[in-house]
Amino acid sequence: MRLGLLFLFSLCVLLVPRAVPNMAAAEPPSNAPAYTADGKLVFPANYRQWIYLTTGMDMNYNPNAQMPPGHSMFDNVFVNPEAYKAFVKTGTWPDKTMLVLEQRMSASKGSINKSGKYQTNEVMGREIHIKDEARFPGGWAFFGYGADMKPAQQIPAQAPCYSCHQEHAAVDTTFVQFYPTLLDIAKAKHTLAAGYLKDEAVASPGNTYQKTE
């Protein structure tokens, strides 16, 4: 996940057209992924009732990136409950996992709040990172959605989000290093990816996540 970071965002997500808000009518009957006949992924309208993983604010993996003035967003991440339960047991994601990233504008002055940031009802974008092994080479694919949440085409596999997740994500191409309740589970189940362990070894040579227990 973490497509929402600016340098990936600009390459992956701003390609998604913004349309007039209009709730998607084609909600799937369960949390299993649903596709249109032409291979678009239907957005899961009930994702706000899924399991919450974390929230970041204005995260960026590029040391040279600049946030546009006045632009500050929260990124909320949710996962379907079936996948969450499997992760707690196994330390990794089952087939049909869907992670939803919701990008929400922040505000500081409103009601009685004087400082810090809170979330507004202005959603800037939504993205899905889905594992569907029969459908996608490598198992995973990204999809970006406009405000209408209409079914979306897959973001092409050449986009940099794929290679970044492949190289740096802690578990099975997902950024579990930023999901605080899941990282220790992955550590205990020995499911941390080689690329992540290599990054950690460079960043902090004594890091306990590299040691076998």
Added chain:
Amino acid sequence: MRLGLLFLFSLCVLLVPRAVPNMAAAEPPSNAPAYTADGKLVFPANYRQWIYLTTGMDMNYNPNAQMPPGHSMFDNVFVNPEAYKAFVKTGTWPDKTMLVLEQRMSASKGSINKSGKYQTNEVMGREIHIKDEARFPGGWAFFGYGADMKPAQQIPAQAPCYSCHQEHAAVDTTFVQFYPTLLDIAKAKHTLAAGYLKDEAVASPGNTYQKTE
């Protein structure tokens, strides 16, 4: 909710002793509140699987408050699913509603992240705002928990969190004005509190939330 704001935090929550981490063993069998014989509220250990409402960062209602240097926290808010479903239908909270505020330390540099903030596994505190009409005068009460999440005594009703929520919260003493997916429901159901509408009228005289539809 929003006890976590510094000026209330210092008065309500820092009174709670910090203890050695040790998961509470007495998880209630359902999402209904459970109390010990001496009236302490048992912490709902499965709250991270409840419905997520929002996240704030370093919010403060006091214009003169200063955040301690290097101290930056996310506040994540969850509610039990039964109460969420009732709110969606009615625009207000049923009896036995429990809102959980989780205060989590932020970090900026870690893994491949270079700027912005992400959540760490360091939880600074947890608080509950509960509606239990047969038990609490006024219907609602606050409880603060240390790292051990042991059953807690009610925060005394004279604490300023009660009067602040009573005077300024958007719906039934809860800060729905900061829960982006719920505020429009309350507006549509005409459940916004008089104190909140008065605050909004002073802050922005043309605010649509004051108008009947």
